[in-house]
Amino acid sequence: MSKGIISKDEDYSQWFNDLVIKADLAEYSPVRGCMIIKPYGYSIWEKIQAVLDKMFKDTGHSNAYFPLFIPKSFFSKEASHVDGFAKECAVVTHYRLKNDGEGNIIVDEDAKLEEELIVRPTSETIIWNTYKGWIQSYRDLPILVNQWANVVRWEMRTRLFLRTSEFLWQEGHTAHATAEEAVAETEQMLEVYANFAENWLAVPVVKGKKTSNERFAGALDTYCIEALMQDGKALQAGTSHFLGQNFAKAFDVKFTSKEGKQDYVWATSWGVSTRLMGALIMAHSDDAGLVLPPMLAPIQVVVVPIYKHDEELQNITAYVDGLSKELKAKGISVKFDNRDTQRPGFKFAEYELKGVPLRVAIGSRDMQNGTVELARRDTKTKETVQQAGLVDHIEKLLEEIQQNIFTKALTFREENTTKVDDYEEFKRLLDEKPGFLLAHWDGTPETEQRIKEETKATIRCIPLNNEQEEGKCILTGNPSTQRVLFARAY
């Protein structure tokens, strides 16, 4: 417990909050539910952005930018869409302030907008209104566009990174000539997200489809990746929606096919957000602080010199300069912390807190012996190794750490995924050993809703390529053909 982080076994929720704040990732702002992402937190988000952006471009997408504001009338055009978002919209009603003559700044009532503007909670409506102008024939399709942006969904109960009124995200919006092509795009982007989650975030995910209750407002199908946090709660880490022709119909976007026929355009949208930061933190960290997978760590290796005299430091510095150069040549980021204002023990605790995957400590005796001390953040193990061959050793170790963090999370998930056939057992497990529960469900929204009300557990997804087996619904006893994934969720 460094710098006053509470143990996660004692109070998981407080542990998370402490960690986010003490590790300099983010803090609350005075604006209700809006957060400030601090430089260290933002540097992780920048890495996430860079990796995803390359993946999007490698799959043929381009970035663009659409307005922050959406006219209220647009927003209302797709019925289920507005139902889904109306209750959490920030609304701009005026465009000017004025001085009231007594020194107070007030809203100028003469500057009331004719039509209110909604701060985008998501951009389907403004984008499909735009696509109407971009699409005439099949030659204009597909449109493969992504946007990196801020969005606002007014939240009453907020948590840093997990649920904030403003958050940062990307939203892909694509337009296609056929349903098949749109479904293929939806599935492709789910694969991109799953690949990113497992191989960069080191978070294993279940890929699946949402039930109709949990679908995106306006989608025909919502695909998702679901991850399990260390407290046994699920976190939806990304979604990819097949929107059918709903938005094309709402905004009258038609195209002429090769055969000369007119039809509405098929759509997808897909997004991940700064919520991924929450997943990253909650999946791996411990009571000493963050544990970052090397693939996303802003600092992969930190070097701390241990010395008494300036001469010793000079010696160490000369060696570290060479080492850093070699590491950087391999694309490994390294920080040499030669501050003389802090003791090594303080620095050790700081980099533990900040989740730096590998620490190299070098003292005068090490310099004499041609060794260094390596400390892994993930296992908290130390070893003394030869300076000869160190760069290759570090490179291998970072790969090993990345793999180990993933394996640990996967093992945790496996140990906390249970098949259950009895409703009382289902409820007991949720309270006593929370995790993923695989249970039969009769397929009706009513049953799903009742289970949610009685247990606070929701169907996270119907896993893709789900095993088919006969069974009875855990609540109603009605027949079922497959188990679905239940959990309490963030």
Place this chain on the structure above:
Amino acid sequence: MSKGIISKDEDYSQWFNDLVIKADLAEYSPVRGCMIIKPYGYSIWEKIQAVLDKMFKDTGHSNAYFPLFIPKSFFSKEASHVDGFAKECAVVTHYRLKNDGEGNIIVDEDAKLEEELIVRPTSETIIWNTYKGWIQSYRDLPILVNQWANVVRWEMRTRLFLRTSEFLWQEGHTAHATAEEAVAETEQMLEVYANFAENWLAVPVVKGKKTSNERFAGALDTYCIEALMQDGKALQAGTSHFLGQNFAKAFDVKFTSKEGKQDYVWATSWGVSTRLMGALIMAHSDDAGLVLPPMLAPIQVVVVPIYKHDEELQNITAYVDGLSKELKAKGISVKFDNRDTQRPGFKFAEYELKGVPLRVAIGSRDMQNGTVELARRDTKTKETVQQAGLVDHIEKLLEEIQQNIFTKALTFREENTTKVDDYEEFKRLLDEKPGFLLAHWDGTPETEQRIKEETKATIRCIPLNNEQEEGKCILTGNPSTQRVLFARAY
């Protein structure tokens, strides 16, 4: 005149608008004054961002993210700041919509905010409120933070990229222990902007300080870079502000110095925006379309095959594959346009319109002769060159084009910068030969204001390291020690 762009000599303003739209850079949205940045336009902005972001990081800055919304009371704390921005603020007053029972979506009056929120027009207030929590002692200084964000300043008269209600920008906000350090930071960032403008945008700029009339609301000193567009109007391309202790005082941000004394913190802020896109377009383009400097062109080289039979295309393709690989290895971006739906002439016009710096055309005869045809966008000259040594030749040509575009803009500026000592002549030049006018000014805001009212020309800046010379104010005849830079401006 391709694709219906009007000639810039005929109607410069219409030419600009046509160009932005026909070259697929941006378009207006249905939201008053907000634009949609299309994929091709955004890809240029991404290059601008990448270069600047690296420059900011190389000078020690980190990125962070602050809320979109600013409580009205914060906004009012710095008096001149609120005066400067109050008249152009989008104001959020409600956080929910509802159905009125008759099928209409209306603002829910029960969800009125206690305190209105301003959509940030700039972030000094919310950031300095945050810095209060980050700064206790000199050890916490300097803070060198930048933010990439969208901002909103309600505009009645808008122009794509140049003046839009929402725009994208970066805003640096730094905190320092001494005035000297803050001034040095302000000047450093001006240099960064000038370097970027001249060596990437290929736009020569005059570095200077604003007069008090034109200063940023809340600054002690505003430094700027001023560029001259092809119609002889000036465009402010970036600003860097020395804010003194104004915001520290407004938000009570004090620090304890090394000597144990308490003092207010010193501040700077600096920003450039999507307005740079406007500068880029207006400084270099012609009646055939965009002219992009190679350093910022999303596609630097386009290859167009000219063929009749598939076999010819296969031959050409095999060669182009090798060429592309070699170009990419040198970091040169290349596009092979092998669409069979469009004729070469159509493609030539399209890439001219989109400003691709270099076009390579290859026909069957070229393949036999071991040659290609190169066409430069900047000079519109063509040459037939050997395939042997082509990659090196292209690399050199791109450098030459970058240099030539800059030199051309510099020559234009020199030819359109005039020393003038007579007010009638001053007015005549503004109408007949608009450009930069170097004229004496008596140093008073009143004179500046009168000149502005009478001529629509403003003092763009007092150039740095300005030559000192005795003279008489062009309006009042009062004594003056230096000429200042006048122009009509965007």
